[in-house]
Amino acid sequence: MTQARKVHIVGAGMAGLACAVRCIELGLEVSISEGAPQAGGRCRSFDDATMGTVIDNGNHLILGANPAIFTHLRSIGAEGALTPLDPARFPFMDMASGKRWTVRPGMGRLPWWLLVPGRSVPGASLADYAAVLRLLRAPTSARLADYVNTSSAMYARFWEPFALGVMNTEAPAASAHLIGRVLRETLLKGGAASRPYFAEAGLGPALVEPAVAFLKAKGASVAFSRRLRALEMSGDRVSRLAFADQDVEVADDETVVLAVPSWEAGSLIPGLIVPTETRPIVNGHFRIEGDFELPDAAPFVGVIGGTAHWLFRRGPIVSATVSAAVELAEKSADDIAALIWRDIAGAIGRPSAPLPVHRIIKERRATIAQTPAEDARRPPAATRWRNLRLAGDWTQTGLPATIEGAVRSGHLAAEMAANSAGR
Ligand SMILES: Cc1cc2nc3c(=O)[nH]c(=O)nc-3n(C[C@H](O)[C@H](O)[C@H](O)COP(=O)(O)OP(=O)(O)OC[C@H]3O[C@@H](n4cnc5c(N)ncnc54)[C@H](O)[C@@H]3O)c2cc1C
Structure with a gap:
């Protein structure tokens, strides 16, 4: 029996965990090292003494159109961990006027409901919907403000909350191209794709802890409080990982996946261009x-x-x-x-x-920051070192920096590791 080729994954956020799970599925040996005492990174739960319960670091909205997340859940045996909102809807309230309304996507594939009063955004005009069509073809250099009227009711009631929620960036400056991509994959695909899902027991119990349990059960090495301090390169490959507690040799046929945040990758890899804002x-x-x-x-x-x-x-x-x-x-x-x-x-x-x-x-x-300028700085998974791959929500996934993007980047890095085995 040939021995499984090894993949060293650094970072156990959603990208690193998804990568590790996919590597196991592809028959690779996995060692995952996380600098913090727990997995999850920016998507984590913890027991908070003040609140007297488990809370998440922050609310995370997951939509039906997040296929990689659902694949990840199936892989780790946690299919039922997310609860769908039935019927799919997005309630809103305006603090200044007291007005309340609910956006109710239809369940078909065509977004006919956008034109139905009482289901869509109140005060929206046909011109607003024409802007949606133009935005779907926005180039990567465009900002949202280049496509929509920022003093319209549609902007205040839809574009601004949507862009803030999806892009975590001031709405006018946010990348129109990325917003168009999300619209195409969610609201414009119909109700099933735009249906919100919630982790009722918390993000950790839903997405993170079952992944760690899966990895341990499959014999992966999972280490916490193990911070990577430096990568050593020899010629065209990574040859050694210097962790705070020990150095690890990287054999010629082994792969390293760096699944740390952008600022950390930027300081670990000489000359790597990463988003800085x-x-x-x-x-x-x-x-x-x-x-x-x-x-x-x-x-x-x-x-x-x-x-x-x-x-x-x-x-x-x-x-x-x-x-x-x-x-x-x-x-x-x-x-x-x-x-x-x-x-x-x-x-x-x-x-x-x-x-x-x-x-x-x-x-x-x-x-x-998900502006056109920062989006242009997102690197691909491949690096100039043949056995070094990048994963993370900030890599060039074609999506905004979200869990779905992080998981897709992890899956891609795993598939590259399986296909190249360090070459
Ligand atoms: C408050 C908040 C709300 C959000 N809301 C949403 C939402 O509604 N929907 C959505 O899809 N996304 C949301 N996001 C974004 C989402 O959380 C991230 O896109 C995703 O968790 C990123 O995962 P990642 O694995 O790429 O990075 P990270 O989670 O940052 O994981 C990187 C891991 O690497 C570890 N690490 C760093 N340096 C080292 C080192 N030197 N050695 C070893 N380990 C190291 C870190 O400790 C971390 O665990 C939100 C984020 C936050 C913070």
């Missing part, structure tokens, strides 16, 4: 006593004209997300909590004081 996301988690409902009895709601952009509910916890929160992230946790609670209190009909038990989490480098 990032954007923060701020999340505020609040424990609510007694009965309450978010608008339309949904597990989430989009907020217009407030501090929060989205509110998510999991049991007694309401969590607010503020994307591209460049200024907010500079404020104190107390100030942020007061601002966010105003929105939650408005949504569920509670007084603005006192504040319930809460926890503010600032992810200062939540994703890369």
Whole structure:
């Protein structure tokens, strides 16, 4: 029996985990090393003493049109870990006017529902939908503001929340090309593709812990608190990995997959061009006593004209997300909590004081900035070293920096490792 070829994966976020799982499926030997004490990276859960429960670092919206995520779940035996919202819908509330509406995608493949009052965005005109068609053909150099009227109702009620949520970048400057790609894969593909899914037990129990369990059960080496400090190159390949605790030789037929964030890859690989601008996301988690409902009895709601952009509910916890929160992230946790609670209190009909038990989490480098200029700096999976591959949401996946992009990048790196075995 020939021995399985080995793949050294550095980083156990969604990209590294998906890569490791796919490598096992492809019959490769896997060693995965994670610098933090736990897996998950920017998509993780932890037991929070203040909140008295497991919370996620931040809300993550997953859609039906995320095929790689669902493939990953099937591979790790966690198919049922995400719950679909039935019927598919996107409720919104406007904090300034008090207006509430719900976008209800139809279930067919054609987006006929966009033209149906009561299902679509209130105040949208045919000119707005014509802009959608133009945007679908936007070149990689274009910004959203080049395609849509930023003073229209459609912008305030759809484009801005959509672009902030998907791109984590100020909407006018966000890449029109990437937004067009997401629209094509989600809302314009019909209801099944745009259906939101939620990890009711948390991101860790749904996406991360079953992956780690799968890898261990399949004999992969999984190491935490094991930080890569340097890569040593010999000629056209990586020959040694210098971890904080030990050096590991990389044999000629072995592959290294670097699945760390962009800034880390940029400092580990000499001369690698990576995106340099990032954007923060701020999340505020609040424990609510007694009965309450978010608008339309949904597990989430989009907020217009407030501090929060989205509110998510999991049991007694309401969590607010503020994307591209460049200024907010500079404020104190107390100030942020007061601002966010105003929105939650408005949504569920509670007084603005006192504040319930809460926890503010600032992810200062939540994703890369998804402007045309930064998108152009995203490198492909292949590097100039024949046995070194890159994975991560920030690599050139053709998608925004999301879990789906991270998982696809991990799958691609695994397939390249299987096909080349270091050559
Ligand atoms: C608050 C928040 C909300 C988000 N919302 C959404 C959403 O709604 N939908 C969505 O799809 N995406 C969302 N995202 C983005 C999503 O979380 C990321 O795209 C995805 O988790 C990135 O995975 P990754 O594996 O590429 O990177 P990471 O998760 O950053 O994983 C990289 C791993 O490498 C490790 N590492 C770093 N350096 C080293 C080293 N030197 N040695 C060893 N290990 C190292 C890190 O500890 C980390 O575990 C959100 C992100 C945040 C922060």
